Amino acid sequence: MFNANAFVSTARLLKKTLEWPIHKLMPVAIKAMFLPPHNASISNKTWNDEYDSGAWDFLSTTKEVGRYSVIVGYCLHFRPAARILDVGCGTGILARWLSGAAISSYLGIDLSEAAIEKARQSNIQGAEFAVADGTAFKTSQLFDVIVFNEVLYYIRTPEDYLRGFARCLAPGGILVVSMWHHADGINTWKRLRAGFEQLDRVRIVHVPSGLRWDVAVLRPR
Known part of the structure; x- marks a missing residue:
């Protein structure tokens, strides 16, 4: 028998759930599930508020160790003594991982003033x-x-985005891309095939959480 009151209660709960500010607690990868593919509408104020609130501090936890280890390993293996550009660097976590490594230089860019301020306050040598x-x-x-x-x-046309940055590559330079393994990420890898050669790619699994990431080394064709 149809229960109208139960239906209304369920509908209200669903509405509240959808309106809940998931960006306050969820990592970028999980958040991407709830956004339209390649959504670019997140405001700079939202990014700043999240970095100020510590919403991104989870990136320094053990859950992310495997992924960052692979990124660093690719950088050092394919291009020793590299000049590195970190696009969307956040608070400079990758820079801390690379600190003391045999690289020539590191530049991190991010549109969030709050993130960059935190990165600079870390006083990472050479970054x-x-x-x-x-x-x-x-x-x-x-x-x-x-x-x-x-x-x-968060990029509407990721293949064009990478192609634009590829103009900043020195001869023999590479692109290192990390993406959480989900439907939109899978489609993005497919979109990149036409313009980029995949030199290597691995999948990292964080067993306790079940989260998976793909990290690849690309070169423009």
């Missing part, structure tokens, strides 16, 4: 940080490695 929107980033510098660490979810 430079700049507030910059990757979609409009301009530089005369060349880099041996450009890292895109969990950022392509």
Whole structure:
């Protein structure tokens, strides 16, 4: 028998759930599930509020160790003594991982002023940080490695985004891309095939949580 009151209660609960600010607690990878593919509508204020609130501090936990280890390993294996550009660097976690490694230079860019301020306060030796929107980033510098660490979810045309940055690669340079393994990420890897050669790719599994990531080394065709 149909219970109208139960139906209404369930509908209200669902509505509240959908309106709940998931961005306050969920990692970027999980958040991507609830956004339209390649959503680029998140405001700079939202990013700043999240970094100020510590919503991204989970990136420094053991859950992320495997993924960052692979990113660093790829950087050092494919391009020793590299000049590295970290696009969407956040608070400079990758820079801390690379601190003391045999690299030539590190530049991290992020559109969040709050994230960059935290990165600079870390005083990571040899690392430079700049507030910059990757979609409009301009530089005369060349880099041996450009890292895109969990950022392509928010780009409407990720293949064009990577192609634009590929102009900043030195001869023989590589792109290192990390994406959480979910439907939109899988489609993005397919979209990148036409313009980029995949030199290597691994899948990292964090067993306790079941989260999976793909990390790949790409080169423009």
